[in-house]
Amino acid sequence: MYPHLFMEDFVFYLFKEKYMNYLPKSLAVGFVLATFAASSVLAAGTHPVTGEALADDQTFTYSLLDEFTSVDPQIVEDVSGSDIIRDLFEGLMNQDADGNLVPGVATGFTTNDAKNVYTFTLRDNAMWSDGNQVTAHDFVYAWQRLADPATASPYSWFAEIMALENVGAVMSGELGPEALGIRALDNHTLEVRLTASLPYFAAMTTHASTFPTPQWTIRTFGNDWTKPGNIVSNGAYVLTEHIPMERTIRERNSLYWNDEATILDKVVTLVINDENVDLTRYLAGETDKGTVPSGQYLRLKEEYPNQATSFPRLCNYYMTFNLSPSGPEAFKDVRVRHALAYAIDRSVITEKILQAGQINAFTFTPGATAGFDVPAVAFGQMSQDERNAKAQELMAEAGYGPDNPLSFEYLYNTSEGHKKIAIAAQQMWKETLGANATLANQEWKTFLKTRGGQGFELARGAWCGDYNEASTFLDLLSTPSGYNDGKFSNAEVDQLMLEARTMSDASANYTRVEEILANEMPVIPIYHYAGVFMLKTNVKGWPYNNVEQNWYSRNLYKVAQ
C-alpha cells in the first residue's frame, strides 16, 4: 500500500491520514455549535406561535423499513426518499398541514385562461447551502435534467404527466433538453408552457421530481454529488451523514430563507427492516416515530392511546378480473362479477383481519381524496345479508349452482397479509356461492409480470394516488392506461376521463365513472388503506390531516415534558 515508507513513517502516515480528516470536521462542528448557539434561544424557549415550552434537545429520530433509493430529486422513486428530499430541497410550492398549497421558493404564480402557461415568481432570498442564490435557472436545469434521456430517471414520466411542451421529443432524444417548455424570463421569473390545460398544475410542483438541483455541484462530483460533504441543497436541512442501510443525519441549514421558523435542529433516520424490532426499539426510546406491526394496532391503541395513530390514506386494495380474451369465460358475465363482489364481507377483512382503521370500499377512489364525493353506489347501501342474497340470486341466474360450481384461481403476491385476505375471501365465496377459488401466490416481480401479461383469472391489486385528485385512481381503469391489467374497456369511462382533464371541477365526471364501475364491476374494491404509526407524545406538528402525508421536518417540534 505504502511501499516507500518505513514502519515509523507508516504509522505516522496512518495517524496523519486518520486525524487530518478530522480537522475540517472539527471546524464543521464549531460551525454547527455556532448555529446551535444562535438558535438555542428558540430551542430552549417557547414555540413562537403556540407558546408551548420547547424541549432542549430538538432531535427527531424515526425509522425506515428499508434503505431509500436516492436523495437525488430527479432520481428518487420511493416515499421514504421523497420524505428526506422534502427536507433537503424546496420546490416552487409546498403543502401545509392540511395539504393545501402554500408558497415555497415561489411566492406565487399566475396562469392564463387556457391554463396552459404558468408564470412563477421566485423569492429573492432563497439560498443554496453553499451561499449561491436559488434562481429560476436552477429549476430550468432540474426539469430538463428530469426529462433528459441521459439522466435515465425512472421518474421522468412525471415530466410527461406534467404535459410540459416537447416533453415526448426530449425524452426520446429527438430534441435537446433545452426544447422543454420551461424557461427563465429572469433570475426570479419562471415560465412553464404546457401542451394541455392543467388546472392543478401548481400542485404538481410539490413533488420531489420537480425540485431544483445545483448544476455546478452535479458537474463537479457526477454521481457522487448526493454524498454528505458534496451535496448542496436549498431546503431547511442539509445532509451531514449517510451510512447506507444504517442511518442518515440531516441538520438545519442556516442559509435556508426561513431558518428562523425552523425548530428541529437535527433529524435522524434509522433503517430497521423488521417491523417488530422497529416497535421494540421505539418502545425502548430509541426512536420518536415507529412502525405498528400488522394486526397490532388495536392492542397498541389500547396501551398507548396517545401514541398509536391511524388515518385514512390515498390507497385502495382491490381484486381485478381478467377481462381480456385470455381471461375466463365466466368473468365476461357481469352477473358473476357482481356476485363475487357482493359475497365478500368487507367488515370481516377490515375489523377482524386488518384491525387498523381501514375503510370498507365500494368505490375505487378512496373517500379521502380531495374534491371527491363518495357516490351512494347501490351495493354499498345494502346490508351484508342483502348482498349475500343478491349474490346467490345472480349466481343462479348466471347458471351456476351446487351441481355446476364456479371454479377460478385468485392470484396475489406472496405476503402473509394478502394470504389472510385471500383465505377469507375464498371461504366467503365458498359459503355464500359454493364457488371454488384456488389460491396462488407469486414473488412480487414475477407477479407483476404475470399480471401485466394477463396471465391470471382474478388478481390482487392496490394503488396509491400520485396526487390528491380522483383521476390518479380512475385513469387506471380507462382503456389507454398502462396500468389497466384487467383490460377493462368502456367508451363512456374513457370519454368522461378525457373530458375531466381540462375541467376545473370534474367531480361530476368522477361520480359518473364510479357508478359505471359499480354497474360493470371490472374490479372488486375491498378496502381503502389506513396509515398507522407510533409517535411520541412530545413530538408536535405532525400533519395528520394531509392525506398524502407530505410532511416537512421544519414544521415539527418537540415540547418539554
Added chain:
Amino acid sequence: MFNYIIKRIGIAIPTLLILIVVTFYLMHAAPGGPFTSERPLPAQVLANIEAKYGLDQPVWRQMINYSWGVVTEFDFGPSYKYHDRTVNEIIAQGFPITLKYGFWSFIVAIGVGIPLGAIAAIRKNTWIDYFAVGVSIGAQVLPNFVMAPLLIIVFTLWLGWLPGGGWHGGDWEYLVMPVIALSTSYMASIARITRSSMLEVLNANYIRTARAKGLPTKTIFFRHVFKPSLLPVISYLGPAFVGLITGSVVIDMIFSTGGMGYFFVNAAFNRDYAVMMGITILVGSLTILFSLIADLLYAWVDPKIRY
C-alpha cells in the same frame, strides 16, 4: 505442497467462470427486471434506462461486458436500485461489517464450542455432559430469527443495557447481540462434533495403551487426544467460516447492521443484477479460498494426509 496450491488455483478459475455464467443466466431467467414495478414505466423511459445500463443488449454480451469490467477495472457495476451507489461501494461498506461480526462470531463459536464439547466428552455421562449436550441442542434448535428479537426485548427494552441495533462503526455494544445470535448455532454444532470425535479418539487403542503406560490424564489429553479429535471440526470450520463472514440476512435485518447479507437477498428480489453478481463472485472466491485453507490445515494436523 506448492504444486498442489497452484493446481487448486488453476481449478478455481474455471469454477468461478462457471459460477458467473450460471448465475448470470439464472438471474436473467427470473421474470421481471430491475425496473419492473407496479407502475410499468412508459416504453420511452424504460428504453432510456436500459440503454444507459446496457440492459438492451443480449444476455451473453452483457455477461462478457460485465466480466470484462470486473477483470480489467475491478468494476462490479452500478446498483440499479440504490442509484447513488456502485456495487464496489456497497461491498466496500457492507463487507467489513459482515467480516467483523462474522469473525467475532467465529471466535466465540470456537472458543465456547470446542471446550464445551471436550468437557462433555471427558466427563461423559455426568451432569456436566448432560448440561453441555442440553445447551448445544437448545442452541441448535433455537433459530436466530427467533433468538435475535428476543435478545433485543431483553437487553434493550427490559434491561436497557444495549442499543437495539445499528452499527456505529462496530463499537462493542453494537456487536454483542449480533455475535450472540449468529454464533450460537455454530457453537452448538462445533460442540457436538468435538464431543463425538473426541469420544471416538478416547476409545482408540493407542489411548488405552497410553493410559496403561501410566501417563497422566493431562498429558494424554493434550498430546494424544486433542489434535486428532479436531480433524472433523476443521473440515466443518472451513465452510462455517465462509458462511459467517459472507453475511447473514437475519442478523442484518434484525440488528440493522448494514452488512452484506441483506444486500445480497434484497438484490435478488430487486433484480439488482450487478449487486447480485458482485456479491456472488466475492462469496464464490472466498468459498474457494477457505476450502483450500481448510485442506492445508488438515494436512498440518494429520500427518497421514500429504498433497
